Amino acid sequence: MRELRVELGPRSYPIHIGPGAFDEAGEHLGNPPGNTPVIVSDEIVAPLYLEKIQWASGSDSVLILPTGESEKTLATVGKIYDFLLQNRRGRDTSLLALGGGVVGDMVGFAAATYQRGIPFVQLPTTLLAQVDSSVGGKTGVNHPLGKNMIGAFHQPKAVIVDTDTLRTLDKRQLQAGLAEVIKYGIIRDTDLFFWLEAHLDALLGLDDQALTECISRSCQNKAEIVQADEKEAGQRALLNLGHTFGHAVETAVGYGDWLHGEAVGLGIRIAAQLSGRLGTLDHGSIERINRLLDRAGLPATLPPEIDPVQLLELMELDKKTLKGRIRYVLPTAIGSAVITDSAPQPDVLATLHEFIL
Amino acid sequence: MRELRVELGPRSYPIHIGPGAFDEAGEHLGNPPGNTPVIVSDEIVAPLYLEKIQWASGSDSVLILPTGESEKTLATVGKIYDFLLQNRRGRDTSLLALGGGVVGDMVGFAAATYQRGIPFVQLPTTLLAQVDSSVGGKTGVNHPLGKNMIGAFHQPKAVIVDTDTLRTLDKRQLQAGLAEVIKYGIIRDTDLFFWLEAHLDALLGLDDQALTECISRSCQNKAEIVQADEKEAGQRALLNLGHTFGHAVETAVGYGDWLHGEAVGLGIRIAAQLSGRLGTLDHGSIERINRLLDRAGLPATLPPEIDPVQLLELMELDKKTLKGRIRYVLPTAIGSAVITDSAPQPDVLATLHEFIL
Numbered sequence: 001m002r003e004l005r006v007e008l009g010p011r012s013y014p015i016h017i018g019p020g021a022f023d024e025a026g027e028h029l030g031n032p033p034g035n036t037p038v039i040v041s042d043e044i045v046a047p048l049y050l051e052k053i054q055w056a057s058g059s060d061s062v063l064i065l066p067t068g069e070s071e072k073t074l075a076t077v078g079k080i081y082d083f084l085l086q087n088r089r090g091r092d093t094s095l096l097a098l099g100g101g102v103v104g105d106m107v108g109f110a111a112a113t114y115q116r117g118i119p120f121v122q123l124p125t126t127l128l129a130q131v132d133s134s135v136g137g138k139t140g141v142n143h144p145l146g147k148n149m150i151g152a153f154h155q156p157k158a159v160i161v162d163t164d165t166l167r168t169l170d171k172r173q174l175q176a177g178l179a180e181v182i183k184y185g186i187i188r189d190t191d192l193f194f195w196l197e198a199h200l201d202a203l204l205g206l207d208d209q210a211l212t213e214c215i216s217r218s219c220q221n222k223a224e225i226v227q228a229d230e231k232e233a234g235q236r237a238l239l240n241l242g243h244t245f246g247h248a249v250e251t252a253v254g255y256g257d258w259l260h261g262e263a264v265g266l267g268i269r270i271a272a273q274l275s276g277r278l279g280t281l282d283h284g285s286i287e288r289i290n291r292l293l294d295r296a297g298l299p300a301t302l303p304p305e306i307d308p309v310q311l312l313e314l315m316e317l318d319k320k321t322l323k324g325r326i327r328y329v330l331p332t333a334i335g336s337a338v339i340t341d342s343a344p345q346p347d348v349l350a351t352l353h354e355f356i357l
Numbered sequence: 358m359r360e361l362r363v364e365l366g367p368r369s370y371p372i373h374i375g376p377g378a379f380d381e382a383g384e385h386l387g388n389p390p391g392n393t394p395v396i397v398s399d400e401i402v403a404p405l406y407l408e409k410i411q412w413a414s415g416s417d418s419v420l421i422l423p424t425g426e427s428e429k430t431l432a433t434v435g436k437i438y439d440f441l442l443q444n445r446r447g448r449d450t451s452l453l454a455l456g457g458g459v460v461g462d463m464v465g466f467a468a469a470t471y472q473r474g475i476p477f478v479q480l481p482t483t484l485l486a487q488v489d490s491s492v493g494g495k496t497g498v499n500h501p502l503g504k505n506m507i508g509a510f511h512q513p514k515a516v517i518v519d520t521d522t523l524r525t526l527d528k529r530q531l532q533a534g535l536a537e538v539i540k541y542g543i544i545r546d547t548d549l550f551f552w553l554e555a556h557l558d559a560l561l562g563l564d565d566q567a568l569t570e571c572i573s574r575s576c577q578n579k580a581e582i583v584q585a586d587e588k589e590a591g592q593r594a595l596l597n598l599g600h601t602f603g604h605a606v607e608t609a610v611g612y613g614d615w616l617h618g619e620a621v622g623l624g625i626r627i628a629a630q631l632s633g634r635l636g637t638l639d640h641g642s643i644e645r646i647n648r649l650l651d652r653a654g655l656p657a658t659l660p661p662e663i664d665p666v667q668l669l670e671l672m673e674l675d676k677k678t679l680k681g682r683i684r685y686v687l688p689t690a691i692g693s694a695v696i697t698d699s700a701p702q703p704d705v706l707a708t709l710h711e712f713i714l
Contacts, residue, residue: 074431085502088674113470116497116508117588140473145442151473152509231474317445 002216006135006223008230011155015135015219019208021162022049022123025056028158029096029121036060037121038089040080040107041098042067045125048168053098053123061087065103069250069260072102072142074150080110094119094157100126100173101133101260105148108139112154122156125165127177128261131184131218132239134159136226146317147247153231159219163211171204171297176261178203178296179242181214183268184221186289187238190335192217193292200295237339241329242267248314252306258299265298266355274343274351275330285334301357308352312345359573363492363580365587368512372492372576376565378519379406379480382413385515386453386478393417394478395446397437397464398455399424402482405525410455410480418444422460426607426617429459429499431507437467451476451514457483457530458490458617462505465496469511479513482522484534485618488541488575489596491516493583503674504604510588516576520568528561528654533618535560535653536599538571540625541578543646544595547692549574550649557652594696598686599624605671609663615656622655623712625688631700631708632687642691658714665709669702 001018016028029037036059041050046064054060063083065076084093097107097120104122111120122134140151166174178200185193195217196203202210222239229236246267250258272289275281294300302311315326325341326348332338358375373385386394393416398407403421411417420440422433441450454464454477461479468477479491497508523531535557542550552574553560559567579596586593603624607615629646632638651657659668672683682698683705689695 074435078431081500081507082502085500085506085674109470113466113497113507113509115506116495116510138473140470143438143442145439149442149472150438150470152470153473317442 002212004216004219004223006155007227008155011137013156013158015159015161015223017130017161017163017215017219018212019163021160022052022056022164023162025053025123025160025162026058028160029057035092037094037096038063038084038087039096039098040065040103040110042100042103045099045103049098049123049125049162049165053096057096059096065106067102069102069142070254072106074141077106077110077113077141080107081114084110084114091115091118094121096121096123097134097156098123098125099129100124101129104129104134105139105151106141108137108154108156109141109151112139112152117154119157120154122159124159124161126169126173127166127215128173128180128259129177130161130163130215131177132180132222134161135219135222137230146314147250161215161219163208163215166206166211172259172262174204175297176259176265179261179265179268179293179298181218182289182292182296183239183241183264184218186268186272186331186334187241187329187337188225188335189217189221192221193288193334196292197288200292204296237327238329238337240327241331241337242271244315244326244328245270245311248311249302249306251314252311253303262299265293265296266300266302269293269300270351270355271329272331273354274328274348275332277347277351278330278343280330280332280338282333285331288334289331300355302352302355304356306356308349308356311352312348359569361573361576361580363512364584365512368494370513370515372516372518372580374487374518374520374572374576375569376520378517379409379413379521380519382410382480382517382519383415385517386414392449394451394453395420395441395444396453396455397422397460397467399457399460402456402460406455406480406482406519406522410453414453416453422463424459426459426499427611429463431498434463434467434498437464438471441467441471448472448475451478453478453480454491454513455480455482456486457481458486461486461491462496462508463498465494465511465513466498466508469496469509474511476514477511479516481516481518483526483530484523484572485530485537485616486534487518487520487572488534489537489579491518492576492579494587503671504607518572518576520565520572523563523568529616529619531561532654533616533622536618536622536625536650536655538575539646539649539653540596540598540621541575543625543629543688543691544598544686544694545582545692546574546578549578550645550691553649554645557649561653594684595686595694598688598694599628601672601683601685602627602668605668606659606663608671609668610660619656622650622653623657623659626650626657627708627712628686629688630711631685631705632689634704634708635687635700637687637689637695639690642688645691646688657712659709659712661713663713665706665713668709669705
């Protein structure tokens with residue numbers, strides 16, 4: 001079992017990573033006696049892992065939510081509030097988020113806003129949630145007009161990653177999670193990128209050691225960035241590589257048709273291509289990035305029904321827009337990237353057109 | 358014009374208090390050029406003061422919400438999200454909350470949760486909001502099962518109190534606000550209590566100097582408590598004097614029938630009476646507290662349809678309940694109070710029965 005820490009003063013917390021982590025979760029939950037947590041999960045994950053977490057936490061207080069990005073709404077979070085109030089849960093209750101990024105984001109937001117804030121623990125069961133969304137305290141839900149538009153920063157008390165959960169994960173979900181791992185390699189961790197080139201097949205083959213290494217290195221990158229810039233005033237925005245384009249794609253196709261990681265994977269390709277067009281990324285690096293994304297099975301083209309001008313409009317509405325200017329994260333090498341709002345619109349549109357077949 | 362400060366490190370902010378403060382609000386809003394704030398108000402306040410605030414802020418971006426405690430819901434906050442997204446407002450937008458406590462609480466919560474947090478300024482127009490709810494960062498909405506059950510701590514960037522707004526305030530609202538002022542006197546400020554005994558008629562007569570003094574002293578008390586305990590881990594709970602009983606009354610009669618301050622006023626009487634019954638407050642002090650509340654025109658009896666047992670159940674659900682035990686704030690003298698969870702239930706019930714005529 002590996003243990004990392006996110007150091008944020010009074011909001012610091014551990015990340016436990018390894019096979020069988022859920023079996024040992026009890027010792028990390030630290031529930032005060034007589035105050036069992038409420039477990040929130042979804043219809044897909046509950047049949048697989050709920051029993052383990054009930055045993056580890058000693059709790060039989062369970063809420064099962066509907067599944068999928070299209071359910072990540074204020075209305076679904078309302079079901080958590082209802083459950084807590086119907087069960088007379090006070091400010092001393094903690095929540096356990098058992099599931100993928102959608103469950104983690106919603107439970108985190110409910111924890112941020114129930115009685116002005118209660119503790120919660122992340123028990124992520126998808127690769128994407130394990131390497132990215134469960135760490136760092138971003139919580140929230142979607143609005144019909146934009147992804148993650150309603151939310152709060154609220155750090156978990158702990159993150160417990162059981163790599164065994166990836167054995168039951170849909171292959172498409174595993175591939176989607178790899179997009180966020182590849183992202184860390186591109187924006188700040190050249191060694192991780194090289195390591196991925198060497199170990200991608202082991203990861204897709206669910207090798208225990210490779211998975212633990214991959215998740216630990218990703219969480220370490222995430223932790224370092226969050227420690228330096230918890231509320232995204234500066235460099236945390238580098239984590240948005242591929243997300244400006246990706247969110248717009250997700251919104252354009254409707255939440256749920258594409259997985260978040262798939263959209264991010266395509267977004268990374270577009271960002272690399274745009275950086276190449278602007279002369280800030282060499283052709284060889286673009287090739288290596290695309291090859292790794294290809295090997296991870298991530299999409300390489302925009303859905304044919306999408307209009308680049310519509311995508312631009314959606315990007316203007318994105319949170320990452322500042323004073324009406326779209327902010328792009330552009331790779332400048334394998335292992336570094338910059339944040340810029342000066343990419344000329346014609347270049348962006350021309351780049352988007354390259355991704356329509 | 359008086360200026361106080363709430364000192365909370367990077368979240369510190371000024372409170373400007375005095376007649377005509379809205380006319381000078383422009384200099385305190387500090388909007389970056391080209392980025393005018395969004396003004397949120399309600400149907401009652403907008404016709405009176407919107408024009409002043411539009412002039413001061415240079416903004417014509419306005420959202421008018423329905424009025425009243427019964428509208429303080431997640432659905433109404435949803436209208437703020439919709440407006441911001443439809444107007445393509447980014448993370449750099451600030452909100453101005455122009456109105457009473459309901460508008461302030463909802464706009465504060467929208468600011469806490471729109472794009473994971475944007476700045477906002479409080480422009481409170483009721484005495485209650487001016488002396489209490491606009492200061493200290495408590496934001497939120499009601500749930501059918503309990504008051505303020507959904508919310509967040511989110512400090513404003515500034516609070517601007519124009520005492521002239523009290524000239525258009527309904528007398529019942531003014532009286533309700535006095536309940537929170539009297540509360541500061543009882544829990545920690547003997548001098549303020551004496552001052553109120555001497556100046557209550559001047560306050561009810563809307564004397565400018567008395568109003569400015571009353572609001573400044575109240576905000577000073579609030580600021581000191583919030584500075585010592587921003588997230589209510591300890592002594593901030595003293596501010597809940599009268600609120601455990603008061604919230605239960607509000608919930609029992611349905612939001613909107615009683616004003617919050619009226620319910621708090623009655624709650625203070627019940628708390629004082631209970632403290633007397635338990636031998637921790639002398640009869641003379643109870644008399645003085647009741648006399649001051651009488652002079653402020655605040656209610657002295659429970660609505661006849663209310664059952665004390667039902668009130669107890671509602672109190673158990675209140676946020677201030679910890680591990681299932683109801684926490685009471687009980688005055689021990691004029692100028693001091695304690696937080697206790699050991700008031701015997703039969704004494705509480707007997708005390709409640711005394712308030713049914």
